Amino acid sequence: MAWFKKVDTEKKTPRKTLWVKCKKCQSHIFAKEWAENLNVCPNCNFHGNISSADRIKLLFDKNSFSELYSNIEPVDSLKFVDLKGPYKDKFEANKKKSGISEAVITGHGKINGIHVSAALMDFRYLGGSLGSATGEKILRAANYAYENNIPYIVFSESGGARMQEGVLSLMQMAKTCNGIARLNKKNIPYISVLANPTTGGVTASYAMMGDINIAEPFSVIGFAGRRVIEQTIGEKLPDDFQTAEYLLKHGFVDSIVNRKDLKDYISNVLSFYNR
Amino acid sequence: MSHKSENISKVKNTGEAKTKKANNGLTAWEIVKISRHSGRPVFQDYLKLIFENFIPLHGDRYFADDPAIVGGFAELEGNKIMLVGHYKGKNTEENIERNFGMAKPEGYRKALRLMRLAERFNIPIVTIIDTPGAFPGMEAEERGQAESIAKNITEMAKIEVPIISVVIGEGGSGGALGIGVGDKILMLSRAIYSVISPEGCASILWRDASYAPDAAKALNLTADALLKLDVIDEIIEEPAEGAHTGVHKTAENVKNSIIKNLNLLGNLDVEELLKNRSSKYSNMGKYNDINKG
Known part of the structure; x- marks a missing residue:
């Protein structure tokens, strides 16, 4: 028994956070300013996570986005229980x-007048992890693009495959890429936008398969985790390792585009699609 | 039914007992250990025992020849095929040379080159899966480990000849899937196939790698579990104690299973083949459609 009990005042009176701490430069930004700047640090241009809803507002012409496949939700098919309890409790929480209700929102809408199908991942939901329902929605949205002959755009922010679904989550890599393969065969453009972070099985499947790969500044993009690699090679990795800038240098993304410029960049690229 | 090995530890609880029954008397963790057994037959053993006239082909034509992936033309009881697989060593020295069967981007790109070649030659492809995972190293990231796997997975959906993938030991995540998008996925009964190693999963979700046996059970990584989840198509039997206790018999079973499936797929025209492959992978996974209740 402890003699003194620490009183957790914060829990009793939840306050709205006034400040946001930038993960990159560590500076404190007034929350309102952070939000007005689209969750981008005004100090160092680090692009923080943005909700799928905010991304939709930012990208699509006003009231043009219609959500599809929101009926697809996860199921705990393995009855997976870890230290923190059942997977089912986790996704419901x-x-x-x-x-x-999933780590991706799918639908279709207009970007500067161009009709596209889109999937927008959301890091807030289980770290944007790729599970069966996530894969199903991403495939269906690809198929929607296929059937309607319209470009497909995926925004990724994800820690990778969802462990709680075992190999079923691994197979979502093959499932989603199957959808991309069909688009390739029909010459339908597929644009992949990689936000912070895009790692593991998501990078090693649809996120890297864009006809055009676009990254947001300073996003961490990679396959294996930084710590795992450091353990394997027994030395520290350079600071810019697995950043958008590093990938641009090594030839895996076409361009690094600021969040505020994404909409115009995408519609400009698609204006070259002559079919 | 095979006999239970004597050195297998006792059943701990009823939940585990159920798993044991399904896996012919072994826990998931025991199967993990068998799949990694130092004497377990690897690709080079099957190459000697069941394949003939092997013509190894080297290099990805961009960067290097990855010794962790071996491939080339081969014959299987007169069937001409393209054989591609992860190549583990049989001792420490060989394993260092072969990077423990952990491929780099040039390995996946070589694999894709050979699969494309098979398509031109109009011969079926057999891939042999046995890897702890794709190599997690700096140069692999630099050269696009993620891109090379993604590309293979996407391109394998388009390849116009039959593809049979056989998991003979460790099916380690994306590193396995990078050559694993087959029309048929066959798996030895003591092999594993997982999204993450049990140790890796335990260190993330249990915050302690020593919970690997619990993670192994939770991950459903055994052949029995994966057949039930419709991930694999067929289990190839091996001795209950592991393929290393009956190498020739196991190799024979592998051969027969591959030939059977080659014949099945050989009957399909290209359109049917690709349609079936597409629907196979489109239907992977379990989800809840709330409109359907």
Whole structure:
């Protein structure tokens, strides 16, 4: 028994956070300013996570986006239980917390007048992890693009495959890429936008398969985790390792585009699609 | 039914007992250990035992020849095929040379080159899967480990000849899937296939790698579990104690299973083949459609 009990005042009176700490430059930014700047640090241009809803507002012409496949939700098919409890409890809690029922929102809408199908991943939901329902939605949105002959755009922010679904989550890599393969065969453009972070099985499947790969500044993009690699090679990795800038240098992304410029960049690229 | 090995530890609880029954008397963790057994037959053993007239082909034509992936023309009881697989060593020295069967981007790109070649020659492809995972190293990232796997997965959906993938030991995540998008996925009964190693999973979700046996059970990584989840198509039997206790018999079973499936797929025209492959992978996974209740 402890003699003194620490009183957790914060828990009793939840306050709205006034300040946001930038993950890159560590500076404290007034929350309102952070939000007005689209969750981008005004100091160092680090692009923080943005909700799928905010991304939709930012990218699509006003009221043009219609959500599709929101009926697809996860199921705990392996009855997976880890130290923190059942997977089912985890995704239900995530749904309550984030207000969305999967790590991706799918639908179609117009970007500067160009009709596209889109999938927008959301890091708030289980770290944007790729599970069966996530894969199903991403495939369906690809198929929607296929059937309607319209470009497909995926925004990724994800820690990778969702471990709690075992190999079923691994197979989502093959499932989603199957959708991309069909688009390739029909010459339908597929644009992949990689936000912070895009790692593991998501990078090693649809996120790297864009006809055009676009990254947001300073996003961490890679396959294996930084710590795993450091353990393997027994030395520290350079600071810019697995950043958008590093990938641009090594030839894996076409361009690094600021969030505020994404909409115009995408519509400009698609204006070259002559079919 | 095979006999249970004596050195297998006792059943701990009823949940585990159920798993044991399904896996012919072994826990998931015991199967993990068998799949990694130092005496377990690897690709080079099957190459000697069941394949003939092997013509190895080297290099990805961009950067290097990855010794962790071996491939080339081969014959299987007179069937001309393209054989591609992860190549583990049989001792420490060989394993260092072969990077423990952990491929780099040039390995996946070589694999894709050979699969494209098979398409031109109009011969089926057999891929042999046995890897702890794709190599997690700096140069692999630099040269696009993620891109090379993604590309293979996407391109394998388009390849116009039959593809049979056989998991003979460790099916380690994306590193396995990078050559694993087959029309048929066959798996030895003591092999594993997982999204992450049990140790890796335990260190993330249990915050302690020593919970690997619990993670192994939770991950459903055994052949029995994966057949039930419709991930694999067929289990190839091996001795209950592991393929290393009956190498010739196991190799024979592998051969027969591959030939059977080659014949099945050989009957399909290209359009049917690709349609079936597409629907196979489109239907992977389990989700809840709330409109359907």
